[in-house]
Amino acid sequence: MAGLFAVSACVNPALSPQSASSASAIAHQQWQPVTLDFEGPEAGEDGALNPFTDMRLEVVFTHDERDVAVRGFFAADGNAAETGADAGAIWRARFMPDEVGEWRYSARLVQADDAAISSAAPASAETLGEWQGRFIVAPPADDATGFYADGKIVQDGRYFRVSGAGRPWLKGGANSPENLLAFVDFDGTYRVADNARDGESDAGGMIHGFAPHARDWRAGDPVWQGTKGKGLIGAINYLADQGMNAAYFLTLNVDGDGKDVWPWINPNDPTRFDVSKLAQWEIVFRHMQARGIALHIVVQETENELLLDGGDTGRLRGLYFNELIARFAHHPGLFWNLGEENGPVHWRPEGQTDAQRMAMADYFAANDPYQHPVLLHTHAEAADKDAILTPLLGHPTLDGLSFQVAERETVNAEVRKWMNQSESAGQSWAITMDEIGKWPVGARADEDDPAHDSLRRHALWGTLLAGGAGVEWYFGAHQKGNDLTTEDWRSRANLWSQTRIALGFFDSELEYTAMQPCEGPAYCLADPGRTYAIYWSAETPQIAAGAVVAGRYIARSFDPVSGNWDDAAQQIELSPNSDLKQVFGQPSETDRVLLLSRVGAQ
Numbered sequence: 001m002a003g004l005f006a007v008s009a010c011v012n013p014a015l016s017p018q019s020a021s022s023a024s025a026i027a028h029q030q031w032q033p034v035t036l037d038f039e040g041p042e043a044g045e046d047g048a049l050n051p052f053t054d055m056r057l058e059v060v061f062t063h064d065e066r067d068v069a070v071r072g073f074f075a076a077d078g079n080a081a082e083t084g085a086d087a088g089a090i091w092r093a094r095f096m097p098d099e100v101g102e103w104r105y106s107a108r109l110v111q112a113d114d115a116a117i118s119s120a121a122p123a124s125a126e127t128l129g130e131w132q133g134r135f136i137v138a139p140p141a142d143d144a145t146g147f148y149a150d151g152k153i154v155q156d157g158r159y160f161r162v163s164g165a166g167r168p169w170l171k172g173g174a175n176s177p178e179n180l181l182a183f184v185d186f187d188g189t190y191r192v193a194d195n196a197r198d199g200e201s202d203a204g205g206m207i208h209g210f211a212p213h214a215r216d217w218r219a220g221d222p223v224w225q226g227t228k229g230k231g232l233i234g235a236i237n238y239l240a241d242q243g244m245n246a247a248y249f250l251t252l253n254v255d256g257d258g259k260d261v262w263p264w265i266n267p268n269d270p271t272r273f274d275v276s277k278l279a280q281w282e283i284v285f286r287h288m289q290a291r292g293i294a295l296h297i298v299v300q301e302t303e304n305e306l307l308l309d310g311g312d313t314g315r316l317r318g319l320y321f322n323e324l325i326a327r328f329a330h331h332p333g334l335f336w337n338l339g340e341e342n343g344p345v346h347w348r349p350e351g352q353t354d355a356q357r358m359a360m361a362d363y364f365a366a367n368d369p370y371q372h373p374v375l376l377h378t379h380a381e382a383a384d385k386d387a388i389l390t391p392l393l394g395h396p397t398l399d400g401l402s403f404q405v406a407e408r409e410t411v412n413a414e415v416r417k418w419m420n421q422s423e424s425a426g427q428s429w430a431i432t433m434d435e436i437g438k439w440p441v442g443a444r445a446d447e448d449d450p451a452h453d454s455l456r457r458h459a460l461w462g463t464l465l466a467g468g469a470g471v472e473w474y475f476g477a478h479q480k481g482n483d484l485t486t487e488d489w490r491s492r493a494n495l496w497s498q499t500r501i502a503l504g505f506f507d508s509e510l511e512y513t514a515m516q517p518c519e520g521p522a523y524c525l526a527d528p529g530r531t532y533a534i535y536w537s538a539e540t541p542q543i544a545a546g547a548v549v550a551g552r553y554i555a556r557s558f559d560p561v562s563g564n565w566d567d568a569a570q571q572i573e574l575s576p577n578s579d580l581k582q583v584f585g586q587p588s589e590t591d592r593v594l595l596l597s598r599v600g601a602q
Contacts, residue, residue, distance in 0.1 A: 026135045031164060032148050033286070033330045034095045034135060037078055040109050040128050044087035045076070045265050045272050049111075052273050053319060056115040056125070059093040059107040068369050070095050071116075071326040072107070074275060081224045081279035084187055086265070096330040096370060097137040098152065098163070107131040117319050140164070146240075146292035147333035153294060155373045155399045157428045158419060159469050159513055164332075168513050170506055171294065171470025172499040173246030174239060175434050176442070176483040178298070178340070180249035182207040182260035185228035187276040191260040192267060203258045203484040210235045212488035222283050229280070233287055238489055240291035243500035245333075247288065248296040248402075248434060248472050250340065251324065256301040258484050263323065270308060270316045278327055285331055294333035296402075296434075296472070298377065299324065302341035302348060311352040313359040321363055329368050336364050337402055340377045343388040354391040358398075365397035373399040373430065380406035380437050382414065389418065394425035400469070404435035408454055411436070412462035416517050419467055433463040435474040442476025442483065445491040456498050456560060457523075457591065461535045464506060465523040467516065471499065501563040509533075509558075509595060520547060532596040534580070535560075536587045543580045550576045551598050555584075558593040566592070571599065 028034050036059065043051040057072025070093055077088035091109055112125035140149050147153070151164020160169045182189060184207050191207055210231030217223075217234035239247065253259060254267045265274045285295055299321070300307070308317040328334070338360045344351030352360075357376065364374050376392070378385050378401055392398055401418060405411050415431050422429035436442060436459045443455055455473075463471055473495055475483045481491050489496070506512050510525070510533060518524035522543050523535035529549040534540075536557075552573050557566035572583060581587075584594065 028097060028135055028137050029140050029144065029148070030097055030100050030137055031140060031151050031332050032096075032144070034097060034103075034137075036072075036093045036095070036105065036107065036133075037075065038072070038091045038093075038107060038109060038129060038131060039089050040091050041111075042087065042089045043074060045275060047087065050271060052323065053114055053116050053271055055091070055109065055111050055128075056121050057091045057093060057107065057109045058121065059095070059105055061095055061097075062104045062106075063097075063099050063101060068095070070369050071322060071367075072109075073323060073326040074273075075279070076275040080276035081283055084225070084276045086275060094327070094330040096152070096332060098370075100137050100139055102134055102136055104134045105132065114315070116322060117315055146288075146290045147294070147331070148290055150292075150332075152332040152370065153334065153373065154371075155430050156513070158423075158430055158467050160373065160430055162333075168507075169245075170464070170503050171246045171432050171472065172503045173244045173248070173293070173296070173470075173472045174489060175248040175472035176475035177208065177486045178248060178250050178301075179203070179208070179253060179258035179261050179484055180232075180247060181251065181281060182258055183232050184209045185224070185232070186280050188265060188274045189260065189277065191258070192254070202482070203260070207260050208232070208487060210487055212490065213238055216241075222287055224280055224283055229283065232284055235489060236284070236288050236291055236293055239496075240293055242489075242493070242496035243503070244496055245292050246294040246296055246470070246472060248298060248337075250298045250301060252300050252304065252307075252320070254304055255307060256303040263320070270320060273323055278323075282327065285328060289331050289333055292333070294335065295328070295331055296335045296337060297324065297328070298337040298340050298402075300339040300342075302339070302343075302351065305339050305342060305352045306350060311356045313356070313363045317360075318363065321360075321367065325364075325368050329370055329372065332370075334372045335375055336368070336372055337375045337377055341379050341404065342376055343379065343384070345379055345381075345384050354388075357388075357392065358395055361395065361397040375400045375402045375430075375432075377402040377434065378404050380404045380435070380439065382410070385414070385418070390421075393421055394427045396427055398427070398429070400430035400432070402434045403431055403463075403468075404437070405433065405459075406437035406439075408436050408458040408462070411458050412466045412517075412523050413521075415463055415466035415468045419517075430469040431463075432470045432472065433459055433468055434472040440476055440478040442474040442479065443492060443495055444476065444479055445481055446494045447491075448480075450494055451561070452495050452498060453591070455495065456502075457535065457537055457539060460499060460502050461560060461593070462523050464502060464512075465517065465525045465533060465535060467525065470503075473499070498561060501560060504563070505558060505560075505593065518547060520544060522547070530598050530601040532594070534594040534596070535591070536584070536594050537591040538587050538589055540587050545577045545579055548574055548578070548580065548596065549598075550574050550578070552600075553596040553598050556595045556597075558595060560591055560593050
């Protein structure tokens with residue numbers, strides 16, 4: 001895989017406390033994972049000694065005077081993705097180097113009851129091994145791709161940016177299938193037989209194979225255990241080839257909609273993790289990173305938010321979060337989502353409290369060494385957002401919202417509302433439109449809605465022109481290829497195309513991080529007196545006189561479906577009393593985006 005480079009430095013001490021140092025520094029590339037393996041005592045996933053709760057590997061990486069503390073994890077035989085091993089003596093740490101130059105590390109493996117769960121290793125813990133070493137990190141190679149070239153996604157006010165490339169990053173991707181990891185080629189993956197609740201998608205009888213995307217797998221792409229993985233790896237290729245850059249998926253849906261994704265060896269014991277399954281997830285995640293697909297990791301859903309510790313971030317939830325962080329936080333393109341449809345509502349009054357939501361966000365902030373953005377997926381109705389989100393305004397460890405909206409015509413106004421409220425509270429939220437209503441419909445397949453007019457107008461451009469940070473497409477609960485059963489992303493090819501065109505327009509034509517939504521109901525983003533982008537359709541409301549600062553402008557018209565510009569640009573003079581609908585004529589049935597650039601503006 002182009003740009004993927006991770007060398008394991010393996011040291012094998014005796015089990016008594018001692019120190020070992022690597023003989024030479026190994027070269028790595030910035031942003032790409034460094035994997036360190038250490039040999040400890042023999043252990044097993046279901047052994048008398050629980051390696052997930054009672055053993056703790058800590059590694060401190062040092063660059064100049066800066067320390068980064070990383071948790072390690074039990075890796076069985078060190079090759080479990082291939083062997084399916086559930087026992088072994090290898091403990092592993094993965095690290096994302098964000099600076100070039102020499103890095104040093106010191107590692108310590110200890111054992112004590114619940115040593116892996118406590119905030120620090122107990123003073124009484126037995127030390128099983130200590131190690132030291134160093135390695136050199138070079139800039140990304142010329143053939144590095146995706147996030148291995150661009151660097152880590154970070155929040156920057158209303159938007160995200162990639163820190164290595166130093167440019168803003170707008171999200172466009174797939175919200176369905178949410179049970180992406182319910183894949184037949186992952187070890188220990190199956191569906192728990194259960195009846196669907198009212199309002200839930202029908203998950204069908206089979207878990208995913210993604211057979212239609214096997215043809216998108218390419219020679220040199222990863223597989224495991226011979227030929228496994230081609231369907232899902234090919235699906236990732238297809239999504240990236242369409243210009244998308246994110247995928248949303250659950251890591252835990254026990255008691256939820258699909259009932260087919262969990263990280264444990266069985267869905268009833270949250271203290272024993274499936275090492276080979278998680279190692280296979282990692283293979284897919286690395287490919288996603290190299291192809292520029294961000295990991296939108298959703299840690300739970302509304303039906304199971306009380307499953308661990310009754311909703312508290314206690315022993316079991318802390319262990320679950322620790323394993324996710326240790327095994328996957330080294331990926332530069334990653335979001336933590338605290339839960340789908342989080343919080344109590346009238347149709348499900350049981351749910352986490354304000355304090356429990358804050359505690360989860362605080363836990364990721366305290367334990368994720370890379371400080372990836374932390375989001376919360378919302379409910380659809382405006383009143384439910386008011387009740388659940390208002391107490392979170394200003395909370396310092398919540399970075400944004402993964403928006404669900406029942407009526408697509410309200411997207412623009414709702415995004416602006418919560419963006420303004422978060423900014424007023426002193427903690428700006430980046431808001432992305434990730435689940436469009438109504439819930440049975442979502443984004444229909446091209447064969448049923450080839451033009452996607454309402455989605456394009458209200459969910460896509462309505463979000464972006466409100467100052468939103470991107471979109472993901474939810475496929476609806478009652479569709480052919482729904483939010484659980486979709487096997488072929490080609491079913492929404494027209495939607496990917498229109499999304500790619502919108503993101504390209506923003507990246508190439510607008511300095512959007514310096515722009516603000518216009519006042520009034522029209523979908524408009526502006527640097528007032530300099531630049532205006534206005535969505536122009538049959539549904540565009542009357543634009544009042546004075547909405548655009550008077551002056552001489554270059555006016556251009558853009559087709560958001562084809563991505564083409566209309567006839568040559570024209571110069572227009574706008575007075576304080578100009579009515580844009582008189583200047584440009586009434587919008588036709590063919591949508592356009594008007595780009596106004598003031599003449600002489602610097």
